[in-house]
Amino acid sequence: MKKRLISLLMLVTVFTIVISGCSGKNTDSPSGAQASNGNASGNAPAAAAPVEVSVFAVQESGIDIPTNKFTTFLQDKFNIKFDWQINPSDGAKEKRQISLASGDYPDAYLLTAYIDEFSQGDVLKYGQQGVLVPLNDLIDKYAPNIKAAMEKTPALKTLNTAPDGNIYGLGAYTECFHCSYPNKMWINTEWLKKLNLEEPKTTEEFKQMLEAFKTKDPNGNGKADEVPLSGSTEDFGVRIIPYLMNSFVYDDDRNYLNMTDGKVESAAIKPEWKEGLTYIKSLYDAGLIDPGAFTQNAEAFKKIGENADAEILGAGAGMHPAIFINIDPGNTRSAHYNALAPLTGPEGISYTTHDAGGVSPGAKFVITNKASEEAQIALIKMVDYMFTPEGQTNAASGMKGIDWTDPGEGDVALGKDVKPMIKQIPMAEGEAPRNAGWSGMGHFYMPKEYRDTFVQGTDIYASNGYERRLYDASLLYQGHEPKELFPLWSIWIDPTDIDEASMLQTNLRNYIEQNELQFITGNKDLNKDWDAYVKGLKDLKLDRYLEILQKAYDVSAK
Numbered sequence: 001m002k003k004r005l006i007s008l009l010m011l012v013t014v015f016t017i018v019i020s021g022c023s024g025k026n027t028d029s030p031s032g033a034q035a036s037n038g039n040a041s042g043n044a045p046a047a048a049a050p051v052e053v054s055v056f057a058v059q060e061s062g063i064d065i066p067t068n069k070f071t072t073f074l075q076d077k078f079n080i081k082f083d084w085q086i087n088p089s090d091g092a093k094e095k096r097q098i099s100l101a102s103g104d105y106p107d108a109y110l111l112t113a114y115i116d117e118f119s120q121g122d123v124l125k126y127g128q129q130g131v132l133v134p135l136n137d138l139i140d141k142y143a144p145n146i147k148a149a150m151e152k153t154p155a156l157k158t159l160n161t162a163p164d165g166n167i168y169g170l171g172a173y174t175e176c177f178h179c180s181y182p183n184k185m186w187i188n189t190e191w192l193k194k195l196n197l198e199e200p201k202t203t204e205e206f207k208q209m210l211e212a213f214k215t216k217d218p219n220g221n222g223k224a225d226e227v228p229l230s231g232s233t234e235d236f237g238v239r240i241i242p243y244l245m246n247s248f249v250y251d252d253d254r255n256y257l258n259m260t261d262g263k264v265e266s267a268a269i270k271p272e273w274k275e276g277l278t279y280i281k282s283l284y285d286a287g288l289i290d291p292g293a294f295t296q297n298a299e300a301f302k303k304i305g306e307n308a309d310a311e312i313l314g315a316g317a318g319m320h321p322a323i324f325i326n327i328d329p330g331n332t333r334s335a336h337y338n339a340l341a342p343l344t345g346p347e348g349i350s351y352t353t354h355d356a357g358g359v360s361p362g363a364k365f366v367i368t369n370k371a372s373e374e375a376q377i378a379l380i381k382m383v384d385y386m387f388t389p390e391g392q393t394n395a396a397s398g399m400k401g402i403d404w405t406d407p408g409e410g411d412v413a414l415g416k417d418v419k420p421m422i423k424q425i426p427m428a429e430g431e432a433p434r435n436a437g438w439s440g441m442g443h444f445y446m447p448k449e450y451r452d453t454f455v456q457g458t459d460i461y462a463s464n465g466y467e468r469r470l471y472d473a474s475l476l477y478q479g480h481e482p483k484e485l486f487p488l489w490s491i492w493i494d495p496t497d498i499d500e501a502s503m504l505q506t507n508l509r510n511y512i513e514q515n516e517l518q519f520i521t522g523n524k525d526l527n528k529d530w531d532a533y534v535k536g537l538k539d540l541k542l543d544r545y546l547e548i549l550q551k552a553y554d555v556s557a558k
Helices: 067-078 092-102 120-128 136-142 144-152 154-160 189-194 202-216 240-245 271-285 300-303 373-385 389-396 463-476 497-522 530-539 542-558
Strands: 051-059 080-088 108-109 187-188 229-230 257-260 265-266 313-317 337-340 363-365
Touching: 051 092, 051 373, 067 080, 067 373, 080 092, 120 497, 136 144, 144 154, 144 373, 187 189, 187 240, 202 229, 202 271, 202 313, 229 300, 240 271, 271 337, 271 497, 300 313, 313 363, 337 463, 363 373, 497 530, 497 542, 530 542
Parallel strands: 051 080, 051 108, 229 313
Antiparallel strands: 108 363, 187 313, 187 337, 257 265
């Protein structure tokens, strides 16, 4: 039966930093065949036929996968003939699921993690059904770079190894330093200068700063049009509650899990959570929080930051300031907003949200049981190349000489005292897409030390220094994470518990977020209604959810 093939490719994350140039050391024949030196007649050996491989991929804007220069490079390097089935990002997950359910699926799926990937539940389900081929032996025999990466980075092996010991797929391991501290607060330091204020260090000083922004006309237009604090509702650090709550109790932003002496707990049931809500409500009651911060999207948030008539935003939550202000050349406000370190609460608490910075559980690359042995070997060697610095850079950033080059004299790496290894070649205005890399589809192994070798400008307010600006800002947050973090991104939940855990997580999250908003806005009374709120969490089986997570953690920690 003719194999339908399915392909994928995607959007790229904000600032995928990539590096350089070690040459790939994989000089073996991609198919695993031994080349002869000739035949009895002395004629040159015939070239081996390309290995045909069908792959599911998703098409990203500005990239045409079949004609992409990196695709061509891989075909030549590994003697592969790709059979692509291209899908748009919208609906890609559904199409992947349909292809698996139909039984008419390709040799491999090559996904972009932040668009769609196999969940841990999917990996276990299809792996144990035999649909996905375990990669353990292939990695041992044909993938020295993947093997070395797992030895160097144990968290990578944990991320990819199922509870039964099999590696059914590979995820994207992207240690984005600034992404790992997502809940930053950016304050208008120009307004601080105008009002002769110091940067706040405590929750009380922060409140006083917001009051000054609201009442002392820092934009100088004679109108009370200032918005002291705003944000939005998405998942890139723009929610205002976590930054503020972290001065009372650790808020991981959306999961509400704490860890104490190896035991997982809910932050949202603690007395400190109530104290944090009381403080945030005091800001809201004083008119210091934009009510839209709890309902608007980032586009509406940016309209505040880029208000045409006057600069009106005092402080904005976000992983990076380009979410709510323009950073393009010629901008007039970008340099006004600088990161504020975590605040200290009345009990001396000063936490910040911290996670794996782009590392998520699941698999973006799998090989199915439709793949021949020859195709399996070619595929694992291809992906192994992307675990080298050169291969990762060519895959994610584009080909050397087109999208990046070697650094020159005076170039400075992102990381302090780190040797620069790769320098991006900027796009000229009006230049057509170069179509030389796979963007997010090529993200496989980008640990921090790799990303730190990327050349960045030293002017943090210039376009070519923006990543350094975020890096430097994140240093203010580094070390404020709790000593113990619940690693939700790397644990494997028992397959028999996955559906239950997912349902409980959704119900509990919605309940917590609905109630925190009602408490802050005054629709519920923190004193009168708190006990009923706690009972509601218990009724939604909070204890059972924590039990499932604890079991998964204990198994992963062995």
